[in-house]
Amino acid sequence: MFHLASSLYTQYTKREQYNILILGLDNAGKTTFLEHIKLLYPSTTANDSKKPKHSNQEAQDGEAIRTTSDIIKSKRILPTVGQNTTTIKFESSIETHLSSQFKNINLKFWDLGGQKSLRNMWSRYFKQCHGIIFIIDSTDTERFQECYDTLIDIAHDESWIDENNGDATVNVPILMLANKQDLPQAVDLVSLKTGVFIKLVSELEATDSKLLSVSVLENQGLKESLEWLVTRLIYNKTNRMPEYK
Numbered sequence: 001m002f003h004l005a006s007s008l009y010t011q012y013t014k015r016e017q018y019n020i021l022i023l024g025l026d027n028a029g030k031t032t033f034l035e036h037i038k039l040l041y042p043s044t045t046a047n048d049s050k051k052p053k054h055s056n057q058e059a060q061d062g063e064a065i066r067t068t069s070d071i072i073k074s075k076r077i078l079p080t081v082g083q084n085t086t087t088i089k090f091e092s093s094i095e096t097h098l099s100s101q102f103k104n105i106n107l108k109f110w111d112l113g114g115q116k117s118l119r120n121m122w123s124r125y126f127k128q129c130h131g132i133i134f135i136i137d138s139t140d141t142e143r144f145q146e147c148y149d150t151l152i153d154i155a156h157d158e159s160w161i162d163e164n165n166g167d168a169t170v171n172v173p174i175l176m177l178a179n180k181q182d183l184p185q186a187v188d189l190v191s192l193k194t195g196v197f198i199k200l201v202s203e204l205e206a207t208d209s210k211l212l213s214v215s216v217l218e219n220q221g222l223k224e225s226l227e228w229l230v231t232r233l234i235y236n237k238t239n240r241m242p243e244y245k
C-alpha cells in the first residue's frame with residue numbers, strides 16, 4: 001500500500017527524465033544540434049511559465065527579426081573533446097493520442113566528441129541512456145561507410161547484453177538524422193536509404209529505428225525528430241524506465 005501510494009505520488013509530482021546520447025562522426029553537426037535545441041525548448045532551470053529565450057524567432061522593438069538559425073550561425077562551435085550536457089523540458093507541438101503522456105517530460109542530452117580517438121568512450125554511457133540520436137553528415141559521401149560501420153558497432157556493443165537472456169542487441173530507440181540537407185551537395189533520404197545504408201534496415205531489424213532528413217543549422221525537421229523520439233521513449237518505458245526528477 002505504501003509502495004503504491006509512493007509511486008502514485010512520484011508519478012504526479014515529478015517529471016520523467018530520459019537520457020539521450022547524441023552520437024555520430026566528427027563534424028556531423030552534434031553540437032550544432034544541441035545548441036539549436038537549447039534555443040527551441042525551455043531549460044529545466046527556467047521557471048515553468050518561462051518560454052525558451054527564442055521560440056523560433058525573436059523580435060525586439062526596432063530590431064530586425066533574428067531567427068534561431070541566425071543565432072546559431074553567429075556562435076563559434078568548436079569540435080567537442082569532452083562532453084556537453086543539457087536538460088530541456090520537452091513540449092509537444094502536435095496533438096496525438098499520446099499528447100497527455102507528453103507532459104512533464106525532461107530530456108537530458110549528452111553530446112559526445114565524434115573524433116575516432118574519442119569514440120571508444122561512448123559505450124560507457126549506453127547503460128544509462130534511453131535513446132540515441134545518430135547524426136550523419138549527408139554531404140560527406142566519402143565517410144558514409146565509416147558512418148555505417150560506426151552505427152553497427154554501437155548496435156552490437158556488448159554493453160547492451162541482457163543479463164537475463166544474453167541478447168546483445170541495442171534495446172533503446174535509434175534516431176538517425178541525415179543532416180546538412182540545406183546544402184546542395186547533400187545526399188537525399190531516398191538515395192541514402194538505397195545506397196550504403198541499405199543493409200541498415202536488416203541489421204537494425206530488432207531495433208526501433210528511423211532515418212529522417214534534417215538541417216540542424218537551419219532548423220529543418222528538428223521538432224519533428226524529437227516528437228518521433230519521445231513517442232518511442234514512451235513505448236520503450238518497460239525496457240528502460242525513465243528517471244523521476
Ligand SMILES: Nc1nc2c(ncn2[C@@H]2O[C@H](COP(=O)(O)OP(=O)(O)OP(=O)(O)O)[C@@H](O)[C@H]2O)c(=O)[nH]1
Nearest residue numbers: 026027028029030031032079080114180215216217
Ligand atoms: N550547412 C550546414 N552546416 C552544418 C549543419 N550542421 C552542422 N553544420 C556545420 O558542421 C560543422 C561541424 O558541426 P559540429 O556541430 O561542431 O559537429 P560535431 O558533430 O559536434 O563535431 P565533433 O564535436 O568534432 O564531434 C560546423 O561548421 C557547423 O556549422 C547543417 O545542418 N547545415
Ligand SMILES: [Mg+2]
Nearest residue numbers: 030031079080
Ligand atoms: Mg561537437
